[in-house]
Amino acid sequence: MAGAIADPVRRRILVMLRDGRLSAGEIAERFEISRPAVSRHLRVLRESGLVRDDLAGRRRLYRLDTGRFAELAEWLGQFVPASGWEHRLDALETEVYRTRRERRVRDTADQAKENSA
């Protein structure tokens, strides 16, 4: 799936689809490359699960499938320590794996303080 967003044409298509559905022809006419070439890019996006298609008569309407993007974003999140929602996702993982151990240490220290007070 990561390979699907590696191509600049496919990334442009994804940006187009962000604002709503488009038919294969509407997408193709915004590029200078041939229509079959765009058609195959759409196929790659389809098979990667990033877009879904609905048949409407003799046309085929494409739209984003946001679920896959969340997957990718989640994978990417493990590398981003400090900004925006990616950080919160990473922090959440850290919380899950680290809290138990750290909590014991910190609470013990806190309690020692309280006891000595």
Add this chain to the structure above:
Amino acid sequence: MAGAIADPVRRRILVMLRDGRLSAGEIAERFEISRPAVSRHLRVLRESGLVRDDLAGRRRLYRLDTGRFAELAEWLGQFVPASGWEHRLDALETEVYRTRRERRVRDTADQAKENSA
């Protein structure tokens, strides 16, 4: 840069580097492909800006450059509806912190018990 994460070998390297610095050799020996092949993957990662390298004697240590990941994550963010999973993430995050506070209180009580025993 998006093309850099399209290759599975490079993604594995990034995951390795998440836990700390590694030399080219240490990375290469974890793969079954030849060392020069890994070396070129490292070059791609270097030129894409996803990793940085520091020369240490005759070795070369690699580490992640988190800034580039943030860029990619930001681009990806435009496809994830803010009212969707991100909102749920906020709620989940709140839940984690609330739970942690509750457990701190409970553990403190438990520890008080132990101390009194």
Add this chain to the structure above:
DNA sequence: TGAACGCGTAACGCATCGGTTACGCTTCCC
């Protein structure tokens, strides 16, 4: 019903990618 439309697929050529082996340059160590 037949012609035009919308879209995908097939076949093909060329560039890029990812693997290999052979080699060169520093750096460490006896």
Add this chain to the structure above:
DNA sequence: GGGAAGCGTAACCGATGCGTTACGCGTTCA
């Protein structure tokens, strides 16, 4: 100094990717 260690680069080769043109198939409509 000289050999071994660590790493990158060069040359080569098969596989893959992206572009093209030619074509097929279902849908629309006069």
